[in-house]
Amino acid sequence: MPPTAPPPQRDSWFAPLTIDLIVKVLKTSFFHPFVAWIIPLCFRAQNMFWDAPPMLVSIAWASFITLCWIAGVINNRIAFGLPREVDLSEEVIVITGGASGLGLLLAEVYGMRGATVAVLDVAEMENGEARGVTYYKCDVTDKDQVARVAAEIERDLGTPTILINNAAVVVGKPLLEMSFAEIEKSLSTNLLSHFYTLKTFLPAMACNEAGGTVVTLSSVIGTVGAAQLTDYAAAKAGVSALHRSLAAELRRSHPRIRTVLVTPGQLSTPLFHGVRTPNRFLAPVVEPVDVAKEVIAAIDSGRSAAIAIPLYARWIDWYSVLPAGLQAIARRLAGVDTAMQTFVGRAGSGGERKEGKGDVLIQAF
Structure with missing residues (x-):
């Protein structure tokens, strides 16, 4: 009997409220140097003396936030170096798995903005x-x-300058039930x-005087692992290690x-259709457009970057520092090992199941 999608659940009125939204608001308000x-300055406009306690506290806070902002800029400069100059009219972008999902979104955006885009799928x-x-x-x-x-791309479009490795598959079975x-x-x-x-693409990119950009799509699953994702977790861990090396x-x-490494949490694409996040x-669940915004910003700026979405993905490496007992408790509370129990994949979301080696589910991440 083919798997069916779980019945839809009505979202509560506060469903859009997430810790990521709260942090985003704080970063553009209380934690922003300008604000x-x-x-x-407002205190001074009210004729408050410079040595008044509220004035001293506000100046100390503004100074602290400014120093943190400067430290962040210096940290990024040391970690990723100077940006390269990017001219979209001269860029040739190759996107694997770009026929749907996040890959298609990136292809369409850059195509409409005047870049030359090649989709491999x-x-x-x-x-x-799609245009361009x-x-x-x-x-x-x-x-x-x-x-x-x-x-063919070299002949038709020119030398690729940006490579986005985005293609992915999910089998979604326990290891003992998977075929070789x-x-x-x-x-x-x-x-x-x-x-x-x-x-294939790096040698020509390395000879380009303007340089190039390599974007790697990984996953937080590569760090924490999950039941029914042994193959996927192993591959994504390897992808992250490959990118860093x-x-x-x-x-x-x-x-x-x-180089740009993207480490998202669960994306709302057919790749993980049916999987429910244990805590919204x-x-x-990350929308592809949010990931696309970050990737596009990094590529356009010509800088290297490490992109992790949502907020917990930025701190997921600390999970490995926890004692084994706390890791087990964290996994149980997060529900990471039970989330795949409702997985139906693209076949259950109206797509087609790709037949071939072992009948795996294929979809662009």
């Missing part, structure tokens, strides 16, 4: 054609197909394909190439 300095594009976007049917797990399509074909397909798509595309190599050998306040 912080307005407070002592085994599935046809959901909207048929050229579709190439390609299985990124086949290095020969990747090489062939790379030659499913395991191989999952690891090939989620991990090995990154090696194939990097080895590659960034270290490029920093020494090709400093003009920028602390662990909200």
